[in-house]
Amino acid sequence: xxxxxxxxxxxxxxxxxxxxxxxxxxxxxxxxxxxxxxxxxxxxxxxxxxxxxxxxxxxxxxxxxxxxxxxxxxxxxxxxxxxxxxxxxxxxxxxxxxxxxxxxxxxxxxxxxxxxxxxxxxxxxxxxxxxxxxxxxxxxxxxxxxxxxxxxxxxxxxxxxxxxxxxxxxxxxxxxxxxxxxxxxxxxxxxxxxxxxxxxxxxxxxxxxxxxxxxxxxxxxxxxxxxxxxxxxxxxxxxxxxxxxxxxxxxxxxxxxxxxxxxxxxxxxxxxxxxxxxxxxxxxxxxxxxxxxxxxxxxxxxxxxxxxxxxxxxxxxxxxxxxxxxxxxxxxxxxxxxxxxxxxxxxxxxxxxxxxxxxxxxxxxxxxxxxxxxxxxxxxxxxxxxxxxxxxxxxxxxxxxxxxxxxxxxxxxxxxxxxxxxxxxxxxxxxxxxxxxxxxxxxxxxxxxxxxxx
RNA sequence: GCACGGGUGGCAGAGCGGUCAAUUGCAAUGGACUGUAAAUCCAUCGACCUAUGGUCUACGAAGGUUCAAAUCCUUCCCCGUGCA
Numbered sequence: 001x002x003x004x005x006x007x008x009x010x011x012x013x014x015x016x017x018x019x020x021x022x023x024x025x026x027x028x029x030x031x032x033x034x035x036x037x038x039x040x041x042x043x044x045x046x047x048x049x050x051x052x053x054x055x056x057x058x059x060x061x062x063x064x065x066x067x068x069x070x071x072x073x074x075x076x077x078x079x080x081x082x083x084x085x086x087x088x089x090x091x092x093x094x095x096x097x098x099x100x101x102x103x104x105x106x107x108x109x110x111x112x113x114x115x116x117x118x119x120x121x122x123x124x125x126x127x128x129x130x131x132x133x134x135x136x137x138x139x140x141x142x143x144x145x146x147x148x149x150x151x152x153x154x155x156x157x158x159x160x161x162x163x164x165x166x167x168x169x170x171x172x173x174x175x176x177x178x179x180x181x182x183x184x185x186x187x188x189x190x191x192x193x194x195x196x197x198x199x200x201x202x203x204x205x206x207x208x209x210x211x212x213x214x215x216x217x218x219x220x221x222x223x224x225x226x227x228x229x230x231x232x233x234x235x236x237x238x239x240x241x242x243x244x245x246x247x248x249x250x251x252x253x254x255x256x257x258x259x260x261x262x263x264x265x266x267x268x269x270x271x272x273x274x275x276x277x278x279x280x281x282x283x284x285x286x287x288x289x290x291x292x293x294x295x296x297x298x299x300x301x302x303x304x305x306x307x308x309x310x311x312x313x314x315x316x317x318x319x320x321x322x323x324x325x326x327x328x329x330x331x332x333x334x335x336x337x338x339x340x341x342x343x344x345x346x347x348x349x350x351x352x353x354x355x356x357x358x359x360x361x362x363x364x365x366x367x368x369x370x371x372x373x374x375x376x377x378x379x380x381x382x383x384x385x386x387x388x389x390x391x392x393x394x395x396x397x398x399x400x401x402x403x404x405x406x407x408x409x410x411x412x413x414x415x416x417x418x419x420x421x422x423x424x425x426x427x428x429x430x431x432x433x434x435x436x437x438x439x440x441x442x443x444x445x446x447x448x449x450x451x452x453x454x
Numbered sequence: 455g456c457a458c459g460g461g462u463g464g465c466a467g468a469g470c471g472g473u474c475a476a477u478u479g480c481a482a483u484g485g486a487c488u489g490u491a492a493a494u495c496c497a498u499c500g501a502c503c504u505a506u507g508g509u510c511u512a513c514g515a516a517g518g519u520u521c522a523a524a525u526c527c528u529u530c531c532c533c534g535u536g537c538a
Contacts, residue, residue, distance in 0.1 A: 086493080134489095136489050141490095148491095149491070152495080152496085155488075214489080330489085350492090354487060354493095357493045358495090378484080379482085379483070412493075414493075
C-alpha cells in the first residue's frame with residue numbers, strides 16, 4: 001500500500017481498475033478499523049483518489065468530512081481568528097468558491113477562548129461557516145513568536161543567496177520559548193503567559209471543534225543549523241506520538257459519554273512532517289510520522305525558496321498513499337503548481353489575503369515569482385480602468401477597475417481589502433481547481449503551459 | 455492706521471547664531487509579504503555629480519551684522535488676532 005510509485009507511471013495511467021479495487025479495499029479497511037476502534041463516534045474523514053498524474057505523485061481526490069467535501073487538490077483560505085480577513089463566509093463560498101477554512105489554536109485560545117467557542121456550538125456555528133474546517137495546532141506560533149519575532153525571518157530561505165546561522169542570543173524579546181515538553185507563550189494581546197503542550201493543543205483543538213486538527217509540532221527557522229533541524233524533527237516526532245495518544249484518549253472518553261441520541265463528533269488528527277531543507281531529515285520524518293496512525297498529514301517547516309517541489313516530493317514518496325497531505329503555509333501560485341505535481345492534496349496560506357490587504361493583486365501573465373503580481377499602489381494604476389486581471393472571472397474583476405480599487409487603497413477604504421482579497425483568493429483557489437481538472441483530464445502539462453507564462 | 459503674533463521643503467509643523475539640506479507626522483515614489491505578531495513593515499523623498507563623498511541652490515523678499523544666519527538687525531510684502 002505504501003509503495004513508492006514514482007518509477008511506475010504507466011501503472012497509474014493505464015490501470016484504472018486495479019486502483020479502484022485498491023481504493024475500495026482501503027475504504028473498507030478504514031471503515032472497519034474505525035468501527036472496531038471507535039464504534040460510537042462519528043468519523044472523521046475519508047479520502048478518495050480519482051485520478052493521478054503520470055509521475056505517480058500528483059493526484060485528484062475528495063476528502064469527505066462531517067461538514068462536507070473538499071475536492072482536492074484544494075486551496076484552503078486561512079481564517080486564523082475564525083474569520084477570513086475582510087470577507088464574510090458567504091463571500092468565501094459564493095465569490096471565491098472555497099471548500100474549507102483553516103483557523104488557529106493559539107489565536108482562538110487567547111481570544112475569544114475555548115469557553116466561548118464551546119458555548120457557540122463550535123467553530124462552524126460561531127463563524128457561520130458550514131463547510132469543512134481545519135485548525136492549526138499553534139506549532140507555527142512557536143516559530144513566528146519565537147525565533148522569528150521582531151526579525152525579518154521567513155520560513156522560506158534562498159539557499160543560493162546563502163543561509164546564515166541564527167546566532168541571536170537575545171531571547172528575552174521573544175514571545176515563545178520552546179523546550180522538550182512544550183512551548184511557553186506570551187499573549188500577543190496582553191502579554192500574559194500561557195503554556196502549550198501536545199496535550200493542551202489537542203484539548204483546545206477538540207474544544208474549538210474543527211473537522212481536521214493538526215498535531216503540535218516544532219517549526220524552526222531555515223537559518224538554524226542542521227543539528228537544530230534534526231533536534232526539531234525528533235521533538236516533533238515525540239510530540240506527534242503524544243498528540244496521537246492524547247487524541248485517542250479523548251476519543252474513547254467521548255465514546256463512553258455516548259447516549260442514545262448523542263453522536264459525539266471527533267475531529268481527524270493530522271500528523272506533521274518536519275525536516276527543513278534536508279533530504280535525510282525530511283525522509284526520516286515522513287517515514288516516522290507516516291508510520292503513525294494519523295488520518296492525514298501536514299508538511300510543515302522551512303523550505304528552500306527555489307525548490308519547494310523537490311522537498312515535497314521527498315516527503316510524499318514516503319507517506320502512505322491513501323491519506324490526504326496538506327502543505328502548511330504555502331500558497332504562491334508557482335508553489336501550488338509544484339506542490340500539486342509532487343503529491344500535495346491541500347494547501348493553506350495567508351499570502352493571498354495578506355498581499356491583497358497590502359495592495360497586491362495576482363495576475364495571470366506569468367506565475368514566476370513577481371511577474372504575476374501588480375501593486376495597486378503604483379502610480380500607473382491611478383487611471384487604469386481595466387480589471388485587476390483581464391482574464392479573471394471573479395466578482396471583483398467582473399465589476400470593478402484597477403483605478404477604482406487603487407483609489408480605495410489610497411483612500412484607505414476597507415473595501416479595497418475586501419475586493420482584492422476576493423480576487424486573490426479566487427485566483428489561487430481556481431488555479432488549484434484547474435490543476436485538479438487537468439489531472440482528471442490527463443492534461444496537466446497543458447495546464448502548466450497555459451499558466452506558467454514567463 | 456496702531457498693537458501684538460506669524461510667514462520653514464507637496465501639506466502640517468519643529469528648530470530660534472555654528473553639530474541644518476533642516477526633527478517629526480502626513481502625502482508622494484518604489485520594494486517586501488508563503489501553517490497571520492501584519493488594513494503591516496522597509497527604503498527613498500531640494501538639484502546635480504567622478505557619489506559610504508562632493509558641489510550648488512534653499513527656511514516670504516531685499517539689504518545688513520558676524521569667522522558663521524532658518525535663527526540677530528533694518529526695510530518691504532503678505533497672513534491672523536485685537537483696538538481704532
